[in-house]
Amino acid sequence: MLGQYVGLLLLACAPLGLMWNDPYWINILAYAYLFGALAAAWNIIGGFGGQFSLGHGVFFAIGAYTVARLYLDLGLTPWLGIFPAAALATLVAVLISWPTFRLRGPFFAIATMAINEACFALANYTDRLTGGPRGILVPFRAGFSNMIFIERWKYALLTFGFMSITVLITVLLRRSRLGHYLLAVREDEDAARAAGIDVLKVKLLGMALSAALTGAGGGIFAMYVRVLDPPTLFSLPDVGVKFALISLIGGIGTVMGPVVGALLIVPVENFLRGALGGEVPGGHLIILGIILVGASLFLKRGIVGAFTIALRRIRDRRHS
Amino acid sequence: MTSESFLSVENATRRFAGLVAVDTVTFRIGRGEILSMIGPNGAGKTTMFNLITGQLSLSDGAIVFGGEQIGKLPPHVRAQRGMGRTFQIAKPFIGLTTRENVMVGAFQRNRRFAEAFDRANAVLAEVGLESRADVSAGELTLSERRRLEIARALALSPELILLDEVMAGLNATEVNEVIDLIQRLNARGMTFLVIEHNLKVVRAVSGRVIVLDHGVKIAEGTATEVLSDPTVVKAYLGKRAE
Numbered sequence: 001m002l003g004q005y006v007g008l009l010l011l012a013c014a015p016l017g018l019m020w021n022d023p024y025w026i027n028i029l030a031y032a033y034l035f036g037a038l039a040a041a042w043n044i045i046g047g048f049g050g051q052f053s054l055g056h057g058v059f060f061a062i063g064a065y066t067v068a069r070l071y072l073d074l075g076l077t078p079w080l081g082i083f084p085a086a087a088l089a090t091l092v093a094v095l096i097s098w099p100t101f102r103l104r105g106p107f108f109a110i111a112t113m114a115i116n117e118a119c120f121a122l123a124n125y126t127d128r129l130t131g132g133p134r135g136i137l138v139p140f141r142a143g144f145s146n147m148i149f150i151e152r153w154k155y156a157l158l159t160f161g162f163m164s165i166t167v168l169i170t171v172l173l174r175r176s177r178l179g180h181y182l183l184a185v186r187e188d189e190d191a192a193r194a195a196g197i198d199v200l201k202v203k204l205l206g207m208a209l210s211a212a213l214t215g216a217g218g219g220i221f222a223m224y225v226r227v228l229d230p231p232t233l234f235s236l237p238d239v240g241v242k243f244a245l246i247s248l249i250g251g252i253g254t255v256m257g258p259v260v261g262a263l264l265i266v267p268v269e270n271f272l273r274g275a276l277g278g279e280v281p282g283g284h285l286i287i288l289g290i291i292l293v294g295a296s297l298f299l300k301r302g303i304v305g306a307f308t309i310a311l312r313r314i315r316d317r318r319h320s
Numbered sequence: 321m322t323s324e325s326f327l328s329v330e331n332a333t334r335r336f337a338g339l340v341a342v343d344t345v346t347f348r349i350g351r352g353e354i355l356s357m358i359g360p361n362g363a364g365k366t367t368m369f370n371l372i373t374g375q376l377s378l379s380d381g382a383i384v385f386g387g388e389q390i391g392k393l394p395p396h397v398r399a400q401r402g403m404g405r406t407f408q409i410a411k412p413f414i415g416l417t418t419r420e421n422v423m424v425g426a427f428q429r430n431r432r433f434a435e436a437f438d439r440a441n442a443v444l445a446e447v448g449l450e451s452r453a454d455v456s457a458g459e460l461t462l463s464e465r466r467r468l469e470i471a472r473a474l475a476l477s478p479e480l481i482l483l484d485e486v487m488a489g490l491n492a493t494e495v496n497e498v499i500d501l502i503q504r505l506n507a508r509g510m511t512f513l514v515i516e517h518n519l520k521v522v523r524a525v526s527g528r529v530i531v532l533d534h535g536v537k538i539a540e541g542t543a544t545e546v547l548s549d550p551t552v553v554k555a556y557l558g559k560r561a562e
Contacts, residue, residue, distance in 0.1 A: 188413060194373065194396075196399035
């Protein structure tokens with residue numbers, strides 16, 4: 001069972017081995033792995049727990065700012081900085097979720113989106129922490145302990161490692177008590193309560209785990225782009241909504257769905273942005289939107305779901 | 321009463337705005353007993369169920385379970401104290417397999433995956449769903465869904481199980497299978513509170529019966545006594561029972 005996922009991860013690693021010397025593709029790949037990890041983190045509460053958060057940009061930004069500030073002000077290596085970043089993201093997630101988890105379905109999604117926008121405005125005003133609208137610039141000083149590399153493939157290896165850890169956590173979660181409880185809460189809260197499940201507690205635990213991983217990912221993102229400003233970190237189409245979009249297309253609530261979605265969407269988006277950017281600004285968003293509509297209409301559990309069903313049909317046919 | 325009261329409902333009342341859905345209802349269940357609750361549609365049976373399991377809160381009155389006041393506890397705590405229930409409209413977790421559904425219940429007393437897995441398999445065998453363990457719960461037939469609901473409740477290792485019309489929509493063979501299951505579990509000491517419309521089932525399984533009408537308890541006694549009571553016949557059956 002675990003071996004199957006390790007195999008799939010090695011398969012996802014293959015392009016890294018093939019293209020490690022091509023700076024254009026390796027850059028895209030590093031993004032794809034990072035967003036695969038972030039979507040997998042979102043999927044814990046959004047997919048398994050069924051709580052459709054559009055506010056994960058907040059945890060992502062907290063992680064990025066925390067790692068950058070600790071690195072710049074105290075000289076703390078980002079390798080350790082991601083831990084307080086994850087902890088702070090978790091704390092904020094629990095504080096935000098406590099009241100918003102009373103809301104169900106679209107109301108929860110809208111509330112989390114509103115919180116994302118409020119935090120965006122707040123980040124613009126807190127100059128001393130976030131650098132305000134100008135943002136924070138992390139100077140380029142290459143070195144392992146700074147998590148800053150000259151060779152791009154090292155970033156891809158780093159984000160691949162982070163994605164692997166996130167996927168393995170998801171695999172373990174899926175088999176655990178909390179994993180079963182999250183799924184039960186998603187399917188039917190009343191029936192979950194009747195099975196002895198403390199619904200609010202389970203949602204908060206799922207959100208905490210999801211936010212911690214999102215915060216850590218934000219920290220890695222900070223050292224990769226090294227320019228942190230509110231429009232980048234709190235962007236709905238490029239951050240908060242994208243985690244959900246990648247999971248929806250790849251397969252929401254499945255273990256590998258977010259990874260498959262990211263490896264598909266990130267390169268396609270980069271290609272479209274390059275091909276359409278000059279002629280039709282924003283044209284790539286229209287096409288991504290169409291892909292999303294198509295996926296939600298025809299692929300109930302995304303690409304991974306469709307693939308699983310096809311595999312089962314083939315197996316059944318062979319047996320009969 | 322066969323033994324000391326195990327669940328006791330005292331003057332339970334639930335008001336919805338102007339409507340009194342359950343009106344000062346009092347009854348007791350002894351350990352190991354099967355008590356049936358019958359009454360016409362809208363009599364307040366499911367409301368009474370939800371008051372006992374905590375899905376609804378009492379407007380007035382008290383509920384004592386295993387010697388303890390539970391009237392103010394949230395539903396998941398009551399489930400943890402040993403109350404399993406089914407829903408009138410079955411609520412399987414359709415995105416999960418049949419076994420995973422039962423494991424959700426089994427995880428209550430077994431924290432490790434392997435233990436919950438084994439417990440779920442044992443319960444599935446008990447209700448006759450072992451061959452459907454790996455099927456998505458959304459693909460189960462109505463009768464299988466009903467048995468899955470019982471299995472999920474059983475997996476909690478409860479002391480009391482509340483069944484809300486588990487026979488509705490089942491054919492005669494399926495009804496007999498479920499009656500068998502209830503009697504088997506009861507023989508091992510399980511206590512049941514059953515809402516049932518099927519009078520054949522009520523006669524088959526139940527020692528005592530209480531009758532609700534317009535939220536009020538209008539009769540209590542053995543199945544034969546209650547079903548020949550003129551008040552019950554008038555309220556519930558509309559004509560003399562054959």
